[in-house]
Amino acid sequence: MTVPGWLWAATIVFILLLVAYDFFFHVRKAHTPTLKEASIWSALYVGIALVFGLGLWLLGGHQAGGEYFAGYITEKALSVDNLFVFLVIISSFRVPREDQQKVLLFGIVFALIARTGFIFLGAQLINTFAWMFYLFGLILLLTAGNMLKKDDHSDDADNFIIRLAKRFLPTTDKYDGDRLFTVQDGKRVLTPMLLVMVAIGGTDILFALDSIPAIYGLTQEVYIVFTATAFSLLGLRQLYFLLDGLLDRLIYLSYGLAAILGFIGVKLILHALHENNVPFVNDGQPVPVVEISTQLSLSVIIGVLVLTVLMSLFSKAGKANTAVSNARRHAQNYLNPDYTSDEFERERVFRLLLDEEKQIAGMEKKYRDRVKDIEEIRARVAEAHELHTRITRF
Incomplete structure (x- = not known):
């Protein structure tokens, strides 16, 4: 597939314009997106990605179009998994609700830059060393195994870089709007806003190590890899607010x-065997194995995702996990005085907490008691009720 330079330039400019528009017209002014705003813009970004894919299908052929959609859907699914970790980091740093958009947009921009670098590096490695398909396949199989072993999403906020920054650099635990630096006792210090951006940037690099081999397992066309990855990241900020409160419901997403x-890892290894030139494998000659077509890959990816989402949505354990986890988060947000300066938002959070308590009360005890740290969550909810009583009394 030959892509002219002007098309590369036009695509990059278009993506940069979308990011710039997102910042200047939505993120620059701190606010909490409404459900309507998040829904409209999430649908718009998905629509743009679909229209681009259809254009690629018509102009580049069904092979290119199929590879794009397989890559886009895979990267989009992985980006939803990324949101779990973003949620953990943002909650750990207690980022004010109004400023969460800027943190997320930074994460998206950093991911675009990091993954673009990995994309071109991966293309160069594949073109130079055919055995890289074996390595990419092994990485994906190991990643799949790790996803099956983990019980929940780890807290990446307290990583090595953050600990070093807090130990050797002047930092404060207080936010100063969305500023990265502030003045405290006459000294210039780092705010938690800078630290949370460092944490998210670090996790973006780790995510790239998994996602780039995954999409190279579906297509080796650099243009398709780049566009599928970029369009899957655009709109991630809006998706975060749209899925707020529902992320914990997808209990089977990691599976x-x-x-x-794992499927893409096997596909990569089969392709590596088919193109083999490694001396100690079949004397450096290609191995006659069955290769997995793009159409089959697309069917498997869509089928697994649909099955996973449906199982999560209709699972009683998933419903209980969602309600209890949301109750914990809303209780913590209500108790945190720095969560938001908007009293209407704080009252909205408490009303959501009341609704979730009603849902939990109507569930079977075996499901709600299965949630991790259930007693601690109950204590936090009780504290939120006590605080609300004191506030309304005065």
């Missing part, structure tokens, strides 16, 4: 993603 990554 679905593990199956997809």
Whole structure:
């Protein structure tokens, strides 16, 4: 597939314009997106990605179009998994609700830059060393195994870089709007806003190590890899607010993603065997194996994701996990005085907490008691009620 330079330039400019528009017209002014705003813009970004894919299908052929959609859907699913970790980091740093958009946009921009670098590096490695398909396949199989082993999403906020920054650099635990630096006792210090951006940037690099081999397992066309990755990241900020409160419901997502990554890992290794030139494998000659077509890959990816989402949505354990986890988060947000300066938002959070308590009360005890740290969550909810009583009394 030959892509002219002007098309590369036009695509990059278009993506940069979307990011710039997102910042200047939505993120620059701190605010909490409404459900309507998040829904409209999420649908718009998905629509742009679909229209681009259809254009690629018509102009580049069904092979290119199929590879794009397989890559886009896989990267989009992985980006939803990324949101779990973003949620953990943002909650750990207690980022004010109004400023969460800027943190997320930074993460998206950093991911675009990091993954673009990995994309071109991966292309160069594949073109130079055919055995890289074996390595990419092994990485995906190991990643799939790790996803099956983990019980929950780890807290990456307290990583090595953050600990070093807090130990050797002047930092404060207080936010100063969305500023990265502030003045405290006459000294210039780092705010938690800078630290949370460092944490998210670090996790973006780790995510790239998994996602780039995954999409190279579906296509080796650099243009398709780049556009599928970029369009899957655009709109991630809006998706975060749209899925707020529902992320914990997708209890089987990690299993679905593990199956997809494992499938692509096998596909990569089969392709490596088919193109083999490694001396100690079949004397450096290609191995006659069956290769997995793009159409089959696309069917498997869509099928696994649909099955995973449906199982999560209709699972009683998933419903209980969602309600209890949301109750914990809303209780913590209500108790945190720095969560938001908007009293209407704070009252909205408390009303959501009341609704979730009603849902939990109507569930079977065996499901709600299965949630991790259930007693601690109950204590936090009780504290939120006590605080609300004191506030309304005065």
